[in-house]
Amino acid sequence: MRIVWTDQAKDGKNWVANYIRSRFGYRYKKQFMQEVEKIVEMVKQHPNIGSFEPLLADLPRAYRSIVVNHLSKIVYYINGDIIYIADFWDVRREPNALASQVK
Numbered sequence: 001m002r003i004v005w006t007d008q009a010k011d012g013k014n015w016v017a018n019y020i021r022s023r024f025g026y027r028y029k030k031q032f033m034q035e036v037e038k039i040v041e042m043v044k045q046h047p048n049i050g051s052f053e054p055l056l057a058d059l060p061r062a063y064r065s066i067v068v069n070h071l072s073k074i075v076y077y078i079n080g081d082i083i084y085i086a087d088f089w090d091v092r093r094e095p096n097a098l099a100s101q102v103k
Contacts, residue, residue, distance in 0.1 A: 001044050001045075001047055001078075001081055001082070001083055002044075002081060002082050002083070003040055003043070003044055003082075003083050003085060004082055004083070004084050004085065005085045006084060006085060006086055006087070008086070008087050008088075008101070008102075009074070009075075009085040009086060009087050009088045010088075011088075012072075012087055012088030012089065012090065013036060013072075013088040015090070016032070016071060016072050016088065016090055017029050017032055017033060019090075020032050020071075032068075032069065035068055035069060036068055036074075039066055039068050039074060040074070040085070042066075043066060043074070043076060043083060044083060047078050047083055048064070048078075049066060050064030050065050050066040050074075050076065051064060051065060051066070052064055053065040053075055055095055055096070055098070055099035056075070056099055056102055059102070061077045061079075062077060062078075063075055063076070063077050063086065063102070064076055064077065064078075065089075067091075070091075071090060071091060071092065072088060072089060072090055072091060073088075073089050073091055074087075074088055074089075075087040075088070075089060075102065086102055087101065087102050
């Protein structure tokens with residue numbers, strides 16, 4: 001399996017990482033990024049590990065999500081042998097607003 005990050009997912013990940021850096025320092029940002037890499041590798045090895053995302057159930061694709069930490073989660077879907085990281089959610093935001101930004 002191969003992982004492809006959408007621009008939207010990259011932007012979301014970078015926003016959360018920069019927020020963590022500004023609030024808690026570089027060390028915590030580095031730990032966060034390592035945790036993201038670990039989770040993405042788990043998804044790559046076991047694509048169905050994530051739960052179906054109920055906020056996106058009405059969309060034609062079967063979106064899954066997996067929690068990274070108490071601040072964020074990764075939203076992805078599988079198409080053939082490619083896993084697309086569709087979005088990276090800051091879970092403190094309003095859930096319907098997050099769901100509406102998935103394309």
